[in-house]
Structure formats: C-alpha cells, structure tokens
Amino acid sequence: MSYQPGVCNIGPAQQRRRLLLGVGSLVAAVALVGATLALSWPRWVLLASVFxxxxxxxxxxxxxxxxxxxxxGIGVFDVGDGTNEVADEAALAADRKKAVTLNLKAIAIAAPTTAAVYGLSVVV
Structure with a gap:
C-alpha cells in the first residue's frame, strides 16, 4: 500500500485504530441511549448521542x-512505514479537501441518526 494524495493516507494498522474508534463510539452511543431509557433520564439527554x-x-x-x-489536517501520512510529512502543496490540498468531505459525511450520518433516536424515544 502506498500514499495517494486525496485517496489513501493510512495503512492497515492505522485503519484498525480507526475501526476501533468507530466501534467504541458506537458502543458508547448505545450505552448512553440505554442508560437514558433505563434510568428515566430526561429525553433531551439523548441529543448528546450525536457526539x-x-x-x-x-x-x-x-x-x-x-x-x-x-x-x-496536520499534513502527514502513515501507510505502514511510520509517519511521514506531506511535502507537496498540491497533495496537502487534496488531502484536506478529502478530509472536509469525510467530515461532512460523518455529520450527515450522525445528525439524522440522533434525530431518529430522539424521535423514537418520544414515540415509544
């Protein structure tokens, strides 16, 4: 695997770290929702599940x-041979453009999912 500006900036080890972050965060969201419902916390607490x-x-x-x-954001990549600096300005710009796109995708998933969780809790 090699670094490709705006396409790929992490290798398998770093991918696993991101997957663990995602799964751990999902478990935290489920725990928050479960605790809110089980302990009869105010429904607005469910809005914190957005994080x-x-x-x-x-x-x-x-x-x-x-x-x-x-x-x-900090201008580096790690595809398996350690962290390296992105030296080319065009590559850095491509990486940052991709980062914005991925961030917006995550927001586009988290916000409506939070609204659905909150909405379902009001109905149920």
Missing part, C-alpha cells in the same frame, strides 16, 4: 476510505 454517533461514523468512514482526517 458518540459522530465518532462512530467518522471512525468507520476513515477505516473504509483508508483515510485519516486528522493526519490530513
């Missing part, structure tokens, strides 16, 4: 896309 849901979406998206938005 772990965003983390879950972002982690899974980064895993699938083989791309870390944090690495793009």
């Amino acid at each position: 772990p849901l965003y983390g879950a979406a972002l982690g899974i998206i980064q895993y699938r896309e083989r791309f870390c938005i944090g690495f793009a």
Whole structure:
C-alpha cells in the first residue's frame, strides 16, 4: 500500500485504530441511549448521542476510505512505514479537501441518526 494524495493516507494498522474508534463510539452511543431509557433520564439527554454517533461514523468512514482526517489536517501520512510529512502543496490540498468531505459525511450520518433516536424515544 502506498500514499495517494486525496485517496489513501493510512495503512492497515492505522485503519484498525480507526475501526476501533468507530466501534467504541458506537458502543458508547448505545450505552448512553440505554442508560437514558433505563434510568428515566430526561429525553433531551439523548441529543448528546450525536457526539458518540459522530465518532462512530467518522471512525468507520476513515477505516473504509483508508483515510485519516486528522493526519490530513496536520499534513502527514502513515501507510505502514511510520509517519511521514506531506511535502507537496498540491497533495496537502487534496488531502484536506478529502478530509472536509469525510467530515461532512460523518455529520450527515450522525445528525439524522440522533434525530431518529430522539424521535423514537418520544414515540415509544
């Protein structure tokens, strides 16, 4: 696997870290929803699930896309041979454009999912 600007900036080890972030965040979201319902907390607490849901979406998206938005932000990549700096300005711009796109995808998943969770809790 090699670094491809705007396409791939992490290798398998870094992908696994993103997947663990996503799964862990999803577990946290489920725990928050479960605790809110089981302990009869105010329903508005469910709105806080947007944060772990965003983390879950972002982690899974980064895993699938083989791309870390944090690495793009600081101008580095790690495809298996250690962290390296992105030297080319065009490559850095491509990485940052991809990072914005992935971030927006995660928000587009987390926000309506949070609304659905909240809406279902009001109905049930």
